[in-house]
Amino acid sequence: MNNNIKIMFVLPIFGISILASNSVEQPVSIPNVAGHLTTTKHPSTKPVENKNTHMHASKFTKEWINPKIKLSPPPPLMGKQMGHINTIGIPSLGYTMDGNVKVFHLIAQPVEKQMTDGAATPSWQHLISKKNLEGFKMHHHNVKKNIKGWGYNGSIPGPTIECTEGDRIRIVVKNELPEPTSVHWHGILLPNDQDGAAPITQKPIFPGETFTYEFTLYQSGTYMYHPGFNIMKQDQMGLAGMLVIHPKVPERHIDRDYAIMLQSFAMPAGNDYINIATMDFNRFTFNGHTAPLIPHMFAKQGERVRIRLANMSMDSHPIHIHGFVWQEVGTEGGPIPLSARRKGATINVPPGTTRDVEFIAWNPGLWRFHCHKIHHVVNAHVDVPMGLMAHGGMFTMFYVEPKDPKAPWQPPTPEES
């Protein structure tokens, strides 16, 4: 019997505490649910005989990466756009058909990615009127930041899975992390054994193993996927992605459909690693980037825009747009009934929720789009001497291309506002 199998026996009771144990170099003698059961003397409680008392927690390295596990390249359909969601800065994920089942592939693996490059010119800088920059140079901190985290298919966050209400989907998950994992489908109505809450609803997926989820989608809206095992660590390491289900019958045509995953990381100065043992977050990301490296969003004047926000961080993020009021049209519970929709220019996105907003891009120009917690729009407070602070964190732009650049400004029509 190899160690993998031994561990599976014990994990349903002890999985998380074994992995969280500090004594990685020593054999861990398994404490004590079995012991407690023996001493309670409840008549219906049989003592649990546990032969696996010399489990090695050291089987799973605490390092970011296990060099013995070869990392696969992204699956073949990574980056193939088969829908119309634009998860800015993140490649989409295509699928194959097996009969009537849409088949997606996710590989959980260590990912090193450039979070920002302070020297980079933002994607939107050329859209600023030249006269605004006369005698003033936009300044960005010349600070690069890479992140060594965990993601799916080489990406933090993972690619957006896009499907349609009524679809049968199969997601084949391979684990190339140094420790077991599983995938939880956040907000999805599905059978208990597909919920990914290892070890409650399934065995954890051990390093090198593959697990297949399959279920039918009975709802529409914006959802998420993230680990269901050792969540306290794995969520903070960056493992997350969005799952968008289009309604069978769309309420109306959407010209631009954007998706943004909100995450936060605590990263010690001069270090690319994530500190998961603190609430002192200093890197706040849209789709794994901080400003100035977050791409801007775009629409032509008059187009209908939807922006889907999903929050995997431990803070709420009041996301704000300039120049528009939008309607809150959906949550992680699906579309909001017409009678309950609210207008606003800021939408608060609490942890574990999604929020969809919609508006018509009637107002041409380059509009700020950012979190309104001001500490979330700087990078690590590097400019604390309180000079002119550069943009960082959850900060980008929404650009509306005018129909006629010479036309005088007009307020919105009732339909547009």
Ligand SMILES: [Cu+2]
């Ligand atoms: Cu925020």
